[in-house]
Amino acid sequence: MPSKDAHISAAKANQHTIDYLAANDEHMPWVVTVAFYKALHIIEAVLDADPACPIKHTDDHKTRNNLLKRTNRYRNLWQNYRPLWEASLIARCLRANEAAPSHDVFSTYMPANKVRSLILGHYLAQIESSAAKILGNDFLTAQPKPKSL
Amino acid sequence: MSMSEPQTSIVLLAEGSDAEAMVQMDSGDKFFVAVADAARACQMVDRFKEFGPQFNELVRTLRTWLEDHRDKVKSAHLAIRSRDILFLVIQKSAEFDQQLSESLTELDLLIANSRELNLIELDVLAIPTVSRESANAFLSTGQAYAPGHAGAVDAE
Numbered sequence: 416m417p418s419k420d421a422h423i424s425a426a427k428a429n430q431h432t433i434d435y436l437a438a439n440d441e442h443m444p445w446v447v448t449v450a451f452y453k454a455l456h457i458i459e460a461v462l463d464a465d466p467a468c469p470i471k472h473t474d475d476h477k478t479r480n481n482l483l484k485r486t487n488r489y490r491n492l493w494q495n496y497r498p499l500w501e502a503s504l505i506a507r508c509l510r511a512n513e514a515a516p517s518h519d520v521f522s523t524y525m526p527a528n529k530v531r532s533l534i535l536g537h538y539l540a541q542i543e544s545s546a547a548k549i550l551g552n553d554f555l556t557a558q559p560k561p562k563s564l
Numbered sequence: 565m566s567m568s569e570p571q572t573s574i575v576l577l578a579e580g581s582d583a584e585a586m587v588q589m590d591s592g593d594k595f596f597v598a599v600a601d602a603a604r605a606c607q608m609v610d611r612f613k614e615f616g617p618q619f620n621e622l623v624r625t626l627r628t629w630l631e632d633h634r635d636k637v638k639s640a641h642l643a644i645r646s647r648d649i650l651f652l653v654i655q656k657s658a659e660f661d662q663q664l665s666e667s668l669t670e671l672d673l674l675i676a677n678s679r680e681l682n683l684i685e686l687d688v689l690a691i692p693t694v695s696r697e698s699a700n701a702f703l704s705t706g707q708a709y710a711p712g713h714a715g716a717v718d719a720e
Contacts, residue, residue, distance in 0.1 A: 477647060477685075481676070481685070484673055484676040485677060493669070494669055494673075497672065498662075498666070501689055501690065504702075505691055505692070508701045509694060509701065520658070520692060520698075523658045523659060524658060524659060533660070
């Protein structure tokens with residue numbers, strides 16, 4: 416079971432990938448996908464660190480989603496995580512319309528400027544802000560503490 | 565003359581038991597089942613009886629939401645999957661609709677936290693307008709059911 420620090424480390428690595436991919440508008444479906452996984456790692460870190468959470472780790476999307484939507488203190492996380500999950504599913508599973516195969520569904524669904532303003536600037540930012548209340552304001556920038564011997 | 569009372573025998577199915585029970589059907593078929601599984605099956609039968617009315621209430625709730633968003637929804641489908649139910653909304657527009665998506669999130673929260681729908685495991689998803697073939701990527705994992713076909717809301 417990965418620890419809180421392992422999840423935060425993965426979230427930071429995801430952010431490096433987002434920064435790299437976001438330089439090119441053609442990579443927006445992958446930006447959304449990685450943004451979703453960054454959110455997932457942040458949420459897993461929250462579950463691990465939150466003393467009020469009875470489950471420290473979830474193994475699958477179903478369990479995680481149920482926990483978020485049925486726990487009042489995670490309401491804001493779910494309100495911003497679900498649209499990310501939805502957009503990432505569309506990015507991965509609905510690239511082309513069978514009726515018009517040459518048409519790129521995702522770039523119409525969510526142009527690059529909306530990925531930047533909504534996915535990264537709003538939903539992901541809201542998740543980071545909610546998580547900071549439990550993980551600390553600097554959780555994405557602080558260096559992990561060395562383990563004591 | 566003695567009158568014998570009809571005998572009712574009670575068989576204990578303890579969930580913690582490691583014994584097996586033999587079940588004999590009227591047809592003569594017999595099968596063996598772990599007593600622990602039989603005990604859990606009884607519990608599931610009780611829940612199944614409650615599930616039907618809850619499913620009807622779910623469909624009523626979804627129809628109300630669809631009526632409220634009729635101008636934005638092309639069609640809606642329920643896919644009955646192995647672990648849950650997917651409520652798939654196909655938008656009329658090809659662009660992400662923030663208002664529709666956030667309204668769907670609120671519907672999801674309402675259903676997930678409703679005591680009257682406590683047996684319902686629902687996922688909700690809104691996708692842009694695409695052909696039915698493309699939408700099948702999301703529906704093919706379960707048995708599709710269109711709430712609108714029973715009467716009210718399929719805008720397709």
